[in-house]
Amino acid sequence: xxxxxxxxxxxxxxxxxxxxxxxxxxxxxxxxxxxxxxxxxxxxxxxxxxxxxxxxxxxxxxxxxxxxxxxxxxxxxxxxxxxxxxxxxxxxxxxxxxxxxxxxxxxxxxxxxxxxxxxxxxxxxxxxxxxxxxxxxxxxxxxxxxxxxxxxxxxxxxxxxxxxxxxxxxxxxxxxxxxxxxxxxxxxxxxxxxxxxxxxxxxxxxxxxxxxxxxxxxxxxxxxxxxxxxxxxxxxxxxxxxxxxxxx
Amino acid sequence: xxxxxxxxxxxxxxxxxxxxxxxxxxxxxxxxxxxxxxxxxxxxxxxxxxxxxxxxxxxxxxxxxxxxxxxxxxxxxxxxxxxxxxxxxxxxxxxxxxxxxxxxxxxxxxxxxxxxxxxxxxxxxxxxxxxxxxxxxxxxxxxxxxxxxxxxxxxxxxxxxxxxxxxxxxxxxxxxxxxxxxxxxxxxxxxxxxxxxxxxxxxxxxxxxxxxxxxxxxxxxxxxxxxxxxxxxxxxxxxxxxxxxxxxxx
Numbered sequence: 041x042x043x044x045x046x047x048x049x050x051x052x053x054x055x056x057x058x059x060x061x062x063x064x065x066x067x068x069x070x071x072x073x074x075x076x077x078x079x080x081x082x083x084x085x086x087x088x089x090x091x092x093x094x095x096x097x098x099x100x101x102x103x104x105x106x107x108x109x110x111x112x113x114x115x116x117x118x119x120x121x122x123x124x125x126x127x128x129x130x131x132x133x134x135x136x137x138x139x140x141x142x143x144x145x146x147x148x149x150x151x152x153x154x155x156x157x158x159x160x161x162x163x164x165x166x167x168x169x170x171x172x173x174x175x176x177x178x179x180x181x182x183x184x185x186x187x188x189x190x191x192x193x194x195x196x197x198x199x200x201x202x203x204x205x206x207x208x209x210x211x212x213x214x215x216x217x218x219x220x221x222x223x224x225x226x227x228x229x230x231x232x233x234x235x236x237x238x239x240x241x242x243x244x245x246x247x248x249x250x251x252x253x254x255x256x257x258x259x260x261x262x263x264x265x266x267x268x269x270x271x272x273x274x275x276x277x278x279x280x281x282x283x284x285x286x287x288x
Numbered sequence: 289x290x291x292x293x294x295x296x297x298x299x300x301x302x303x304x305x306x307x308x309x310x311x312x313x314x315x316x317x318x319x320x321x322x323x324x325x326x327x328x329x330x331x332x333x334x335x336x337x338x339x340x341x342x343x344x345x346x347x348x349x350x351x352x353x354x355x356x357x358x359x360x361x362x363x364x365x366x367x368x369x370x371x372x373x374x375x376x377x378x379x380x381x382x383x384x385x386x387x388x389x390x391x392x393x394x395x396x397x398x399x400x401x402x403x404x405x406x407x408x409x410x411x412x413x414x415x416x417x418x419x420x421x422x423x424x425x426x427x428x429x430x431x432x433x434x435x436x437x438x439x440x441x442x443x444x445x446x447x448x449x450x451x452x453x454x455x456x457x458x459x460x461x462x463x464x465x466x467x468x469x470x471x472x473x474x475x476x477x478x479x480x481x482x483x484x485x486x487x488x489x490x491x492x493x494x495x496x497x498x499x500x501x502x503x504x505x506x507x508x509x510x511x512x513x514x515x516x517x518x519x520x521x522x523x524x525x526x527x528x529x530x531x532x533x534x535x536x537x538x
Contacts, residue, residue: 044391044394044395044396044397044400045391045396047391047392047394049391050388050391050392051392053388053391054377054380054388058377058379058380061379061380062379123375123376123377123378124371124372124373124375125375125376125377127336127341127369127371127372127375128369128371128375128376128389128436130340130341131339131340131341131364131369131371132364132389132392132393133360133361133362133364133365133392133393133394134361134392135361286340286341286342286343287342287343287345
């Protein structure tokens with residue numbers, strides 16, 4: 041048919057626009073940019089460090105995303121369930137994965153947009169000095185990938201509830217655990233009883249470790265793969281959950 | 289004629305509650321089925337299984353010859369569905385919403401514009417087409433739900449309480465619309481209003497406690513009332529068949 045689009049693209053467009061239909065987008069963007077600025081300039085001591093780079097911004101970005109990504113993902117499916125529109129959506133002739141993919145990509149595109157809006161920070165440090173541009177690009181890629189991973193995890197949680205507050209809180213906790221799984225707080229707890237191979241496996245899942253190695257300016261494929269595979273697995277899990285709920 | 293809707297031995301269990309127990313029904317083009325039953329009898333659950341929103345614990349559904357299980361996409365193309373309460377995205381305008389539904393259904397360009405223009409005039413949404421759905425009255429919301437369901441001119445139409453919350457004029461309009469489509473489509477609609485059955489349906493299926501307790505023409509349904517009952521004869525039969533113990537008798 042002329043001008044027809046793949047269903048997932050229609051889902052993507054609707055979802056992306058819906059962020060701007062409510063004050064959510066404005067609130068989110070303002071808070072994100074405001075905090076990014078504070079973290080970079082004040083708390084991160086951009087001027088005091090005497091070094092023109094975005095290190096302070098990328099150091100704080102994971103903690104910013106820890107709260108802001110769940111705020112974006114909490115509505116993905118919970119809202120559809122609350123409104124009842126999930127009944128329209130899942131009885132339309134499209135595979136569930138297309139609906140899940142379209143929604144996830146919309147959420148990701150929105151958060152990448154927020155991240156891109158911090159480019160004035162980049163321009164500022166470039167004007168002040170001569171930062172390592174490659175490192176900044178790597179930092180931005182890492183931040184975008186991390187937001188994608190958190191949103192995909194949030195999608196899984198959102199598929200399980202119609203309560204957005206629950207979706208938000210559970211997602212923050214889940215993202216936090218995933219983030220710090222390479223740190224003593226999690227590993228010490230496991231070491232007492234789990235097999236060393238399990239401890240290593242959990243440690244290798246740590247988002248913060250992969251994020252840190254990317255922001256050091258090394259675009260290691262293994263780190264990129266960690267995020268991409270993680271996102272793919274979580275999107276598939278969401279698809280499975282939406283499907284499974286039909287027989288529940 | 290091969291039936292457009294074929295549901296075989298549908299059962300649904302939620303935990304240890306058996307909501308639907310072995311419902312079998314076939315509906316052909318030209319039939320308008322009034323799906324009746326008390327609240328909680330399993331009407332909505334049955335419709336949700338026919339449309340694939342819920343997976344039956346047992347049994348299967350075939351729509352226009354396509355198994356909902358084996359070829360869900362083809363089966364889902366065959367019907368339009370108005371879920372209970374006519375849910376729609378509140379922040380979208382009527383036109384945006386219909387465009388979205390059409391695009392997901394694979395329409396685009398001129399074909400989509402034409403389909404939208406056609407359903408907008410069929411259910412009289414011209415006046416509100418640019419309004420967001422959250423600003424609409426209950427009657428208009430319901431009509432948006434109907435417009436969404438008939439957008440692709442499906443051979444099968446499944447509607448959960450299409451006239452709920454409408455005023456008498458709106459009810460009349462929706463019934464006329466259903467009647468006009470009823471000659472070519474297979475239509476199943478659930479309702480609590482028995483006069484509606486007389487007005488638009490060619491067949492009545494009554495469900496109680498998850499089982500079909502009556503399946504036949506509205507006249508046959510009414511004829512079950514004893515001659516002594518003068519008024520609200522259908523109500524009488526409805527009560528008779530769905531009250532406690534009716535199951536044993538049927």
